[in-house]
Amino acid sequence: MTSSLLEQLIDALRVLPGVGQKSAQRMAYHLLERERAGGQRLSVALASAMENIRHCERCRDFSETAVCATCASASRDAHLLCAVESPADRLAIEQATGYRGQYFVLQGRLSPLDGIGPRELGLDLLASRLGEGEVQELIIATNPTVEGEATAHYLAQLARQHGVRPSRLAHGVPLGGELEYVDRGTLSHAFGSRSEMTD
Numbered sequence: 163m164t165s166s167l168l169e170q171l172i173d174a175l176r177v178l179p180g181v182g183q184k185s186a187q188r189m190a191y192h193l194l195e196r197e198r199a200g201g202q203r204l205s206v207a208l209a210s211a212m213e214n215i216r217h218c219e220r221c222r223d224f225s226e227t228a229v230c231a232t233c234a235s236a237s238r239d240a241h242l243l244c245a246v247e248s249p250a251d252r253l254a255i256e257q258a259t260g261y262r263g264q265y266f267v268l269q270g271r272l273s274p275l276d277g278i279g280p281r282e283l284g285l286d287l288l289a290s291r292l293g294e295g296e297v298q299e300l301i302i303a304t305n306p307t308v309e310g311e312a313t314a315h316y317l318a319q320l321a322r323q324h325g326v327r328p329s330r331l332a333h334g335v336p337l338g339g340e341l342e343y344v345d346r347g348t349l350s351h352a353f354g355s356r357s358e359m360t361d
Contacts, residue, residue, distance in 0.1 A: 168194075220291070222284050223267040224249050232265060239263045243291070243326075244301040245317055247271050247310065255303060263301070266291065271309040272316060283313075285320065292324035299327045306333045306351070 165173065168190060175186035193201035217223070218230035225231075232238060242263025246252045252265050268283040280286070291297065300321040304310035318328035334352025335344055344352075 217269075218267075221265050221267055222269055222287070223252055223265060237262070240296045241298040242301065243297045243299070244303055245288070246303045247305060247313075251303060251305075264297075268304075268313070271304055271307070271313040273309045280316070285316075288317075289320060289324065292321060292326050297324075297326050299329055301329050301331070303331045 171190045171193075172183070172186045175181055175189050176183065181189070193204075214226050215224050216226075216228075218225040218233055219228050220233040221230060223230050223232070227234075239262050242261075243266055244252075244255065244261065244263055245266045245268060246255065247268050247270060249267055249269075252267055255261055255265075266284075266288050268285075270278050270283055272278060272280070272283065292300065300317065302314045302317050304313045304317070314330055318330075321328040332355070334348060334355060335341065341349065
């Protein structure tokens with residue numbers, strides 16, 4: 163027995179993260195009852211994105227062209243390369259900092275139990291890039307999770323093999339935070355990673 167179009171729509175909406183059966187039903191009913199024009203725009207944009215967005219050949223970020231605008235830009239510092247887990251992480255760094263170097267988007271983190279190894283993260287491409295001799299510092303901006311830390315150690319070793327200095331984003335007490343409200347793991351890590359104050 164084939165599913166109705168409504169059931170197919172609800173099932174399709176469930177592929178989104180955090181969307182269960184009830185949420186998918188609400189979205190489907192909303193589109194059909196109140197937002198048909200928006201639904202049409204959504205379907206066109208979704209089809210076009212799925213067809214035309216790919217990974218940049220140089221940094222693995224999402225791009226409509228073979229090489230993304232960041233990698234193609236002559237104004238970016240090619241001596242600095244920041245490795246991030248996802249395009250969302252790249253965007254967060256780009257919007258929150260004055261960083262003007264290049265990026266490498268891993269599209270995940272090492273997780274042998276999930277079948278994600280160096281090949282899945284494109285680390286052969288990263289090794290080639292480090293081997294070109296232009297990158298002087300690899301800024302490792304993986305998340306402070308068990309898998310993120312394992313990935314950071316692997317990236318640091320890879321950088322050293324190519325004569326590139328690895329550095330790691332600082333982790334610890336958030337700016338404006340109060341010690342009594344910081345969780346124990348974060349506070350312990352911050353205390354253990356303390357650095358000397360300079361003038």
